[in-house]
Amino acid sequence: MDKKFLMTHLVCGYPNLKKTKDIIEAMNDGGAKYIEVQIPFSDPIADGPLIEDASKDAINNQITVKKCLDFISSLDEKLRKKIIIVTYANIIFKYGIENFVSKLSKLKLYGILIPDLLPEYDEGLSNFCNKYKIHNILIISKNTNLNRIKYLNKKGNGFFYVTARNGITGEKTIFNLETLNWLKKIKDIIIKPIALGFGINSKDQILKIKEFTDIVVVGSHFIKIINENKNCKKIYEVIRKETEKLVNFL
Amino acid sequence: MDKKFLMTHLVCGYPNLKKTKDIIEAMNDGGAKYIEVQIPFSDPIADGPLIEDASKDAINNQITVKKCLDFISSLDEKLRKKIIIVTYANIIFKYGIENFVSKLSKLKLYGILIPDLLPEYDEGLSNFCNKYKIHNILIISKNTNLNRIKYLNKKGNGFFYVTARNGITGEKTIFNLETLNWLKKIKDIIIKPIALGFGINSKDQILKIKEFTDIVVVGSHFIKIINENKNCKKIYEVIRKETEKLVNFL
Amino acid sequence: EYYGVYGGTYIPEVLKSSIDELKENFYRYAEDKKFNEEYKNLLKTFVGRPTPLYYAENLTKKIGGAKIFFKLEGLANTGAHKINNSLGQALLAKKIGKKRIIAETGAGQHGVATAAVCAKLNLECEIFMGEVDIKRQRPNVFIMEQFGAKIHSVTNGTKTLKDAVNEALRYWTKRSFDTHYLIGSALGPAPYPQMVKFFQSIIGKEVKEQLRSENINKPDYMIACVGGGSNAIGFFSEYINDESVKLIGVEAGGKGIESNEHASKISGNGTVGIVQGYKSKFLQNNDGQILSTHSISAGLDYAGIGPELVYLNEIKRINFVNEKDDEVIKTFNFVTKNEGIVPALESTHAISYALKLASNLNKNKNIIVNISGIGNKDIFITAKLLDKTNWINFLKREVEENG
């Protein structure tokens, strides 16, 4: 069995940019292969309350898109290469999608994931990603039928983010046989690696699914830990240890 | 010029039956020719607030029609002969109109005045009054046209109660030339005596109108005095003096 | 003017000429084609008629007996059937040359309807309302004032509806030359019962026409709530002469007839009397003093009833029953949940009985219930009963944030 990777998640500017730096470095040092950096949006329809509240906090603390991008540009290039920008259509649309993608490209980031831009209505995002060599991460959901998976397979230029159940981020997912069989089918169609996410936070889950995926995504779980430790001076240690722990399950 | 008479008014049982006795004797002793004794009704549509409130008080103090009639039968026959029962249709209807009129007859009262029974819809009242020799006092209002006054003239068997203005009891009436001319016209048609009432309480008013009427009615004015003296032990003196004073203006 | 021994014109002499004038004009305009056209045009464009005849399919299925239909009078402008009559009388008064309309109101629905019509027809409007009712029914008072009506607070007597009637009558004795008294129910001295029935009979006429388009020959049962009875007499009007149509009036049972806290004149213990201008049945004591009444629905909370209804009961043409407050609240819940319609508490009395009746009838029978008004107006009563904590907390917040 191939080596499996961990992708982690954080909201840029939550609880503040200084801590965001601690957190992202901790994830990097802990062994995360990819790091989703979410640029906060006021109306994140695909996210649950944890990420929404973190986004709201960050916005209330005057975080802006420019501050997020400046922050990212201040990071080491090696770290930047792990970063996938997650945000909503309106943020990049307002910025100018081509400008935004080209900016990510200049910063040498890994990719971008916009949950409310389907390939059919993506405002040129996938073209710009191809042009500027940025991975455009597409989502496959449990409602996505096989024909559509084939269609998406052709459209994506990075790995695919597979959401292991319906609904939004942050709720617990139970991996039953039906889900695992469904994952197998996806792997048969999708040529690129897949990242499996939504509600993953335990050793049990990871052990159950790792053979069906290339990347395991742990998102809201990190937000929760960050939330619990937002006033803690040792947040770097906490996050690094948690990242290491999860990587070790793989 | 003929001798003019005073008609006074009281609400039976207001403020209580004992005081009603003082009041009625005072009016009698003071020289009133007729005394209107009003049997209280819950919804007196032709009366103003003074009489309505007095009626309500009396009803709340458990006055009943029977108590009123028993009270009247306890009076001297001479006094009883001055009494005109004033009440509303429902009171006598509920009692039985024939029974009621025959009862008044037995008590040798002067008459009856029911403001909400017009001759056309009087439930036999005028017939019973003729049968039992009780005067049925009809009302002529400022809205009553000459044809109708002629009609009423034929229907009434007692004097006529002329209301000197529109509206209800207890409000001040101003006797201008137009009103006095109107009164003259009435006197030309009406054979029986007329009693002029509604809002009379002053010497000026009485001096102005006495040549146009046979009887002057002072109603709400007495209720007001009774009201002001309802806890006064000397109510008899107060009422008798007021009656004498008014009689002297005639 | 009489229905059997009921009805008549029991008024002070001072009102005789105005009542005569009104009688003459009413009977003349009732036959006047142009007047009727103008009235009907306003019913259409201002009131929003016709109101729907609605098949209450869910209730019918749950009850499992006769088919139940609702006549949705609550969709009329100002939320109840009252406006049919207010509009008709105000239009008539305008034709006669009156400048001002006065009206009594208890719960406020008749006052709101009358104030709306006066705004539309450019007539001055003064509404008599008991001081107690003004305090209880502030939302309706506010709407009347928005329509430009002047509200007279009546502080006599019990300070409720019957005293407002008395006070309006008194005021009328002073100003009848330029003022029309717009009585809100099919009662009072003639020609009011006739006139109110005439203007409310649009309800029955529409039912007849609407049944035709549903391919129903006629109703088997018609059910209406009865306070004074204007919605009932108007709703029944087209079918009174057809004895195969059973007519049922539902009175306010309040806390039960035996409790004496109710407003049931016919099915309860009303007796014949002559009050406020007409002979009919009233809730009164042995002396003829009018008793205070009780109903959960303010619109039924009145001691008198229209004379024609009493007569039609006496000749066994209309049957009268009553429904108690608690039954009405249960029915309110049941109807809102199953039909998506909020009936006025008044009308809910009629539904409450209809449900009982329907369950005992064959599926090929049909029952039409007049939903005389919409129940949003009752929220200060229903929310207090059905959702007390949230409602009181909401009111507290409104007071705190704005007080």
Add this chain to the structure above:
Amino acid sequence: EYYGVYGGTYIPEVLKSSIDELKENFYRYAEDKKFNEEYKNLLKTFVGRPTPLYYAENLTKKIGGAKIFFKLEGLANTGAHKINNSLGQALLAKKIGKKRIIAETGAGQHGVATAAVCAKLNLECEIFMGEVDIKRQRPNVFIMEQFGAKIHSVTNGTKTLKDAVNEALRYWTKRSFDTHYLIGSALGPAPYPQMVKFFQSIIGKEVKEQLRSENINKPDYMIACVGGGSNAIGFFSEYINDESVKLIGVEAGGKGIESNEHASKISGNGTVGIVQGYKSKFLQNNDGQILSTHSISAGLDYAGIGPELVYLNEIKRINFVNEKDDEVIKTFNFVTKNEGIVPALESTHAISYALKLASNLNKNKNIIVNISGIGNKDIFITAKLLDKTNWINFLKREVEENG
């Protein structure tokens, strides 16, 4: 799916199949004769359509310019145009086999309409409403609950309408297999703007027919308030292709555009964005964060607007203006006093502009204003502003006597 560059389907992958299913079914049923008959029959018997076209004669005369007509949508069951769409979508959902309806609501009118329709059609109903709105709009919450709806209190974000939309979308991602999301305005991802317009176009169709019976060839001006824009697009629908009919949308000017406390997307300072599934104009900052909005009328208090309206403005087919809170309250007073009709505060925006326009037009011109709802629902706002002492005293009494 696009109007110019506006509209589209900007949704998470998880909703793609449901949106596809909905699109397919909507376009199929829109052509289905039986479906349309069933819908129209319910519009007639349950909603109470047609709503009147009313000549506001008194306003017209006072203003002394163009003739002003009102389309009285407020006489529909539940008191606003919202139910046209709720009924249509719920009926469609039922045909598709959905068991449950979810909907967002801000002020509560769309929630009430949807809950009513679900009670009628035997569908489960869950309404998403911001916690702040639930506290402010208890009367509507109470009515929804009476209709059997379950209310989800949304505690995310600003706890108001836009968060209720977000939360409804999230819930839908979990349950779209058996649940239809019933969006209340002509916005959101395709096919919602198309579908809501389709169901609201009954308003425009009726206007056309009613004008014919008034012997008016066509309107010179049509004016509607615009929050999301469902009443406007439905009202305008029949005349969009006839450029001789001038169409005007009136947005909520709040405390003035310069104050930034308003809800004017087109006439104010909205910019293009992609939010909540559709591309349109939004009130947002330079980063694309959605701003909080303000209007005296809860129904206009939303940061987005239907994409077709933005397009029609861009091609100069619809002109947009706005009216401020204080102008609206003045107009509210003026209309109630002179016409006997209580317009919703939303609709009063449209009247407010209509009055200004009318005064500058010739008497042979006509203006039709869509009165999208009735204003009784606003009493907790209007009474507080126009009759504060009495109102607060009334509420205090209610609390004291029942608390």
